[in-house]
Amino acid sequence: MSAAAPAPFVPLPSADPACPLCREHTGVPVWQDADWRVIRAEDADFPAFYRVIARAHVGEFSALPAAQRARCMALVCAVERVLLERLAPRKINLAALGNMVPHLHWHVIARFAWDSHFPQAVWGPRQREVEGGARARLGIDLRALDAAVATALSQCP
Amino acid sequence: MSAAAPAPFVPLPSADPACPLCREHTGVPVWQDADWRVIRAEDADFPAFYRVIARAHVGEFSALPAAQRARCMALVCAVERVLLERLAPRKINLAALGNMVPHLHWHVIARFAWDSHFPQAVWGPRQREVEGGARARLGIDLRALDAAVATALSQCP
Numbered sequence: 546m547s548a549a550a551p552a553p554f555v556p557l558p559s560a561d562p563a564c565p566l567c568r569e570h571t572g573v574p575v576w577q578d579a580d581w582r583v584i585r586a587e588d589a590d591f592p593a594f595y596r597v598i599a600r601a602h603v604g605e606f607s608a609l610p611a612a613q614r615a616r617c618m619a620l621v622c623a624v625e626r627v628l629l630e631r632l633a634p635r636k637i638n639l640a641a642l643g644n645m646v647p648h649l650h651w652h653v654i655a656r657f658a659w660d661s662h663f664p665q666a667v668w669g670p671r672q673r674e675v676e677g678g679a680r681a682r683l684g685i686d687l688r689a690l691d692a693a694v695a696t697a698l699s700q701c702p
Numbered sequence: 703m704s705a706a707a708p709a710p711f712v713p714l715p716s717a718d719p720a721c722p723l724c725r726e727h728t729g730v731p732v733w734q735d736a737d738w739r740v741i742r743a744e745d746a747d748f749p750a751f752y753r754v755i756a757r758a759h760v761g762e763f764s765a766l767p768a769a770q771r772a773r774c775m776a777l778v779c780a781v782e783r784v785l786l787e788r789l790a791p792r793k794i795n796l797a798a799l800g801n802m803v804p805h806l807h808w809h810v811i812a813r814f815a816w817d818s819h820f821p822q823a824v825w826g827p828r829q830r831e832v833e834g835g836a837r838a839r840l841g842i843d844l845r846a847l848d849a850a851v852a853t854a855l856s857q858c859p
Contacts, residue, residue: 640797668823
């Protein structure tokens with residue numbers, strides 16, 4: 546089963562005009578529903594880097610009602626599992642920081658021993674150059690990966 | 703209601719002898735139950751930095767059964783709420799990375815506009831020195847904060 550391409554990004558009526566995650570479409574759109582959208586970040590160093598983004602402008606994870614928190618982590622978990630199954634990474638990194646953009650978004654990042662920053666965080670100091678670039682080194686069809694992620698999200702309870 | 707001090711750290715029979723989070727006690731013990739333990743990290747730059755650590759040696763969040771994932775995030779959320787209520791931080795950072803120690807542990811970190819790295823991640827480049835140190839700047843009794851965290855965890859569903 547394949548997932549339909551997500552609808553074009555349309556800000557919610559409640560969008561915060563000062564918040565880029567409320568107003569702007571960035572990254573490759575992968576999937577969305579009424580409350581969440583998932584994009585691929587298009588990071589040159591980390592090709593398998595997705596974000597699970599709240600549609601509404603909420604700052605902290607604990608501000609969500611319990612059912613929304615459960616839904617959010619089910620989506621994060623679904624993305625994680627696709628990355629584990631398809632890419633066999635060394636590690637998955639999960640993070641909700643929001644220091645620069647305090648609108649809830651979860652980073653889900655496949656990490657490899659060869660990547661530019663491993664074992665440091667992606668926000669830490671670069672450890673090495675990756676010859677030919679990370680996307681070539683990963684050597685997979687990112688559109689097919691996006692489709693697998695979208696399918697998993699569509700099937701997520 | 704106050705929470706009892708956690709029992710001394712005892713590795714599980716299933717502990718991985720190569721894993722420091724299975725074998726070693728680090729940080730200030732705050733709370734534990736059969737499946738999880740919570741410590742304060744004693745980081746000089748980030749005094750209100752807690753970790754929610756799986757007792758068992760599990761690598762990825764998605765490897766946990768659903769009920770354990772829910773319990774884990776309920777604990778993370780409980781710590782977050784205490785930090786928000788008691789410290790009014792600029793932001794809470796949540797992360798499960800595990801690149802160096804692939805044993806599931808969630809970082810829960812109160813961030814402030816004045817802290818040494820804000821708005822960068824705690825793993826990113828230092829932005830400034832904090833005169834007198836972060837603990838003095840925060841100006842709270844960390845043992846009382848630990849007790850509030852432990853109480854919230856004890857009441858967590």
